[in-house]
Amino acid sequence: MLVSKTPNPLVIPDRAPRIRNDEIDLIAEILRDVPDPEIPAVSVVDLGIVRDIRADSVAITPTYTGCPATIAIEQSIRHALDAAGFAHVRIETTLSPPWSTDWISDDGREKLRAYGIAPPPRGSGSSSLKNETPAECPRCGSTQTEEISRFGSTPCKALWRCRACAEPFDRFKCH
Numbered sequence: 278m279l280v281s282k283t284p285n286p287l288v289i290p291d292r293a294p295r296i297r298n299d300e301i302d303l304i305a306e307i308l309r310d311v312p313d314p315e316i317p318a319v320s321v322v323d324l325g326i327v328r329d330i331r332a333d334s335v336a337i338t339p340t341y342t343g344c345p346a347t348i349a350i351e352q353s354i355r356h357a358l359d360a361a362g363f364a365h366v367r368i369e370t371t372l373s374p375p376w377s378t379d380w381i382s383d384d385g386r387e388k389l390r391a392y393g394i395a396p397p398p399r400g401s402g403s404s405s406l407k408n409e410t411p412a413e414c415p416r417c418g419s420t421q422t423e424e425i426s427r428f429g430s431t432p433c434k435a436l437w438r439c440r441a442c443a444e445p446f447d448r449f450k451c452h
């Protein structure tokens with residue numbers, strides 16, 4: 278098939294900046310609707326995976342290097358962009374600085390809690406590599422909790438139990 282060499286009529290120099298801003302807003306809106314493959318209750322924007330949005334590229338930082346969800350996250354974003362007519366927008370993976378649980382938005386933290394996953398405490402990503410602070414039970418809010426296993430339903434979460442209501446729950450590992 279022959280590809281037309283005609284320049285895109287939308288790219289008029291004096292109007293280009295406005296169009297680009299509109300496009301960035303549209304891309305941001307699309308990404309806000311892309312769920313995390315492992316925790317569909319939160320979007321890739323809520324988790325802080327999306328670092329930068331431009332008219333022709335999106336920068337993402339995967340939550341955990343080696344996490345099987347990493348490929349799924351990129352595929353979900355690719356699919357959403359393609360479906361909305363943004364097939365020309367590249368996805369770039371940025372590994373530095375590494376993703377931190379501090380990047381999870383307040384909205385994202387609330388959604389995690391509502392979903393039954395204890396969000397990591399704010400600041401834990403930079404101050405400590407370990408889960409020294411007790412997790413707050415997402416069901417009853419008690420901090421009388423204990424870690425049962427470093428590995429919860431996925432390698433990215435730890436399994437905890439609440440001593441107050443005896444319910445087990447997943448907790449996001451702090452990075």
Ligand SMILES: [Zn+2]
Nearest residue numbers: 414417439442
């Ligand atoms: Zn509880």
